[in-house]
Amino acid sequence: MEGVIVKGIGGLYYVDVNKEIYECKARGKFRHSGLTPMIGDYVVIEVDQDKTGVINEILPRSTELLRPVVANVTQAFVVFAFRQPDLNLELLYKFLVLCEHSNLKAIVCFNKMDLAEKEHRDIGEVLKNAGYEVLYLEAKNGVGVEELRKKIKDNISVFCGPSGVGKSTLLNSFIGRERMKTGEISEKVKRGKHTTRHSELMQVEEGFLVDTPGFSSLELDFISKEDLQYCFPEFEPYRDGCKFNNCVHYKEPGCLVKAAVEEGKINETRYKFYVKTLEETISRGSWK
Template identity: 40%
Template sequence: MKKGQIVKALSGFYYVKSDDEIYQTRARGLFRNTSESPLVGDIVEFQIENETEGYITSIDDRHNFLNRPSVANIDQVLITMSLFSPKFSFYLLDRFIAYAEMHDIEPVIIVTKTDLSDDPELVQNIKETYSMYPVYFTDKINVNEDLLPIFKNRLSVLAGQSGVGKSTLINTILPDADLITDEISDKLNRGKHTTRHVELIEIAEGLIADTPGFSTIDFSLIDKYNLMYCFIDFNEYSDRCKFRECLHINEPKCAVKDAVASGALAQTRYDSYKQIFEEIESRKERY
């Protein structure tokens, strides 16, 4: 019995990396009787049938997983936002961040096209609003020194605005990583009738999922009482609210609302919270 990580899933086969070798495996029939299926990123035990093939016998407990893209045990999500064309959106970024926090994934914010904007106030506002997270502006960083180290020993996925291709994101984020960029670009240029699959690619001593990332956010799995915990900058103030289960919406003597009023918390963050909260509320009413 061996142990390894699934690095690719394709046409019913799972490719498991173990001791620098790749084994083509299938899932045992026992998984058909459960709702659980192996995912790329899973740590699994597998039985070897010959030198390069085998079958998966068990899946270790997952730290987290996403359905779109179908990846497990994600450490960080690189949320790429354009400063200009399309215009930067605090609300869209907040949705991505809340979705990442909901899945216990660390957000890393990458702001592109900063050289096309002449709005230093906006740049400063972004820095201050998201000071609790790593924020990188692509015209301000040395890729090799500043950005590549964040991949080490981590599994990363991408997120970005709809219509922004992954190869563009990778080229923007990692302009010096030609080999990685070419590999991902080649995969992106597969014919439209070619089978698509999820694969983990080695990058800077870490792994990045070869998927377009996610651009659609679904909050159907979170309730209104837990949403506040996806806004980690609220935590500093929420303990001071008068009511223990304060939702920071209509309750009196709410320390979060007071912090927004005083400028200690960004108004945009609170506005985003309220908008997502209302989305969750309206969903509950429909169902």
């Protein structure tokens, strides 16, 4: 049978096969080959009558997220607030770079709009112009939640963003009803910050959701100088026209990306963030 690992605790993996859960061990061969099953893995299992079984095969992963450790995530709900906590724009941009680098579709979710001011939406506009989908939400009041719900189907989606922005509130608004029914409300989810100890895939609307704890900082030091530009989707229409084909859109002459910044086609703050990140990469040296 084929299923997806929804939870892993102490060497046991819980595999969902059409909404039935099987408790499985991993074959020893995985340990020897250094391949560890991750939640999100699509696996082939062999089961006994009592619904326990073994994982025989791990199917190739489309993506591998490391914080939290989840395989095959297809999209990220990047949740931020403008107030409580105040928006850390640089951190938001870093999350978006990480999503691009990890091959995840990012959906920017500005939550707590009940506390935001009108001008704050200008930041959302910048991101829309860069090619991102942007949603405005009030998780506490259920505003915008239905729109987000529509995006769950057929995806493994991860909620990420800083602490206190409302990730768990959003997730709970999706799982609440279904969990209530079976009387197994996850305390781990409710405790917010402590969710991650054992991450879990939660099935909602024919898709899976994963909560994560809030991050207050993010290092992008694993992205090379050459790769960084590909994490900025708004550079795409221009980069092939640069004078040098190895242009990183920094100090090179004949750079169409820089020209687009000067013409106001690419947002200057976004470009400045790119340059700052690039300079950090360069100063770390070329061995990375």
